[in-house]
Amino acid sequence: MNEELEDEDEDEDEADTDDEADSDATGSSDFDSPWPPFPIVVSHVCRHWRNIAFSTPSLWTTITVPPEERPPYEFAMTLLERSRGLPIDIYIDCEPHEHDCDVEPPSDADLKFLLSLLIPHIHRWRTMELSVSEYHHMYVFLSAVSDPSTPTAPQLETLELYHHEEMEEFDSFGYHSMSKHFTLFGGSAPSLTRLVLWGVHVDWNQPWIASASNVTDLELAFHPEDVRPSWAQFASILRGASALEKLSLRLSGPSGDPPEWFIEPTPGSPADLNAPVQLPRVTDFILAFHSQARAIGLLRKFYLPALKNLVLDFDDGDYTELVHELAGPATSLSLSSAQEQSRSLLSKLESLKIAGLPCRLECVHTLYGELQNLTSLNLSLSYLPPNFLDILCTPCRLAGRGDIWLPRLATLYVSGTFGEQLRELVQKRRDAGVPLSSLYVEESCEVDKKDMVWLKENLKTFEYFEGSEDEDDVIDFQDLDEGIDEWSDMD
C-alpha cells in the first residue's frame, strides 16, 4: 500500500472540496448518515483508490445540503460533476436544528443560487426532499421549479416537501402573498412513486398529481382549509393513483365538510362520480387530526378492501361515533358480496396504532371486539386512558367474540406505561394461552431492572424504541371534565 500513498498536490482543488465536505461546518448536523460519507473516506486512502472512486459516478449521486451551507456550494457542484449523467438524490435542509443556536437558515438568495445549480440537472432528479421552517424558502423553491423555462422531471421518483412550522390556526393559509398554487416541472413527473406534501400546496389539477398512476405512497399533511383540493380534485387525485398502497391524511384532504363532497353528475356520462373512491391496493392508511365528522366522511367515501395497517391519531373532541363507524360495516361496492358488505374495516386489520382517540369507555370494547385478526398493536398511553392496555389482561365478555381480547395479538408497542403493568400483561396473556411474543417499549417508560430482566426472559423480543418528540407532552386524564369516571377504573 505504501507505494500508493502519495501526496495529493495534483488533486489540490478536489482535495480542498473534499476537505470542506469533511469539516463540521457542512456535515455535523446530518445525524442520519455516517460522517464522513463512505465515498469521501475511500477517496482519501491513496491515489489509486481516489482515481477509482472518482471514476465511479454512482458513489456521488447523493447531494445533501445542510442548513449552514452557503454559496458557492462547492461540494454540491463537485457531486453534480462526479455523478455525471446518473439520477441524483437531493436533500436540502433549510431548518437549523434547535441545538444549533448559532446557525441561521440560508437567505432566499442563497437558496436561489443553489437551485440555479440544481435545476439544469432536473432531468436527473430522482429524489427531491426539501425541509423548511419558513414558508418563503418553500416559495422560492416552488417558484423556481415552476418557471416556464424549467424542464420536466422525467426521472423524479420521490418528491417530499416539508414546511414545519407551529401554526395555531388551520382555517386559512397565513401567507396570502405566497398562496399561489404552482404547477411544478411543467406539470410532468411521470415516474413519481412517493409524494409528500407537508404544509405545502400545489396546483391540484396538474398531471403529476391528478394522474399519478405510479404513485404508491401519498402523504398530505397540515393543509389549511383554503388551500386544500376541492372534493372533486381530491377524488380525481385518488382515482388517478391506481397503484396507491399507502395513504396518509394528517389534517389534510378535501376542503369543506362531508355534505359538500358531492360532484354534479355530467349529463350523458355513465360514470358515477359520487360512488366510493376505490382504493383497491391501499394496505396502509393514516388518519389523523380531522374532526370526527370529516374522519367519518372520509371512511364512508373510501372503499378499502386491502387495508391491513391503520393509524389513528386524534386529540380534541369525542370520537365515539368514529369508533362505531370503524366497527360497523365498512364502505363497500354494490357488487360486493354480502359477507364483505357486513365486515368492518377493523376486522381485517393486522396492525393498528392508536396515538390518540378521545372516546367513551365502552368504545374500547367496541374497538377491540372487532380486532379478531390483529397481530400488532401500538398504543401511545400518554394520550390514551390506561384501560386501552388494561383490558388486554381481562376476559372478553362480548357475545361471539371468544373469551380473550385480540386473540391473535403477538406484538405490542407501547409508550406511557410502567414495567409492572407490562409484566402483568405478559403473564396474564400467557396464562390465558395467547402469549405475546414481542414487546417494544418507548424508552422513557419506567421499567426497573427486575421487570426488564423478567420481560427479557419471558418474551422472544423485548426492546426499547425511541418515541416521537411529543411523547413527553403527557395528558393528565384527571383533568378531563368528561368521561373521568368512565376512565378511572377498568375493574
Place this chain on the structure above:
Amino acid sequence: MGIAQTQKVEEDLHVLLPNNPFVPPKGDVCFINNLPPELLSRIFEAGSAGDNEDEDDMVGDWLNNLRYCLDTRDLGFR
C-alpha cells in the same frame, strides 16, 4: 517502549494468526490493490450503499444490549 511492544505484538500476531484480517499483510503492496479496478469500484459501491442503510436498528440493538448489561451488571460480550 510502547512502540517496541506494539511491533512485538504485531510480529507475534503474524506468527500466531498469519491470516488475521485486522493486521496489514507484510510486503509493499496491499493485495486489495491487485484487484481489477472494476471490482474495487463495485466494492466501493457496496460500501457506499451501507451509508444509506437505516442505522436505527443497529443503534437500537446497541442501546438495548447496553441497558441490559448495565442493569444486570453483565458487562461481558453478548
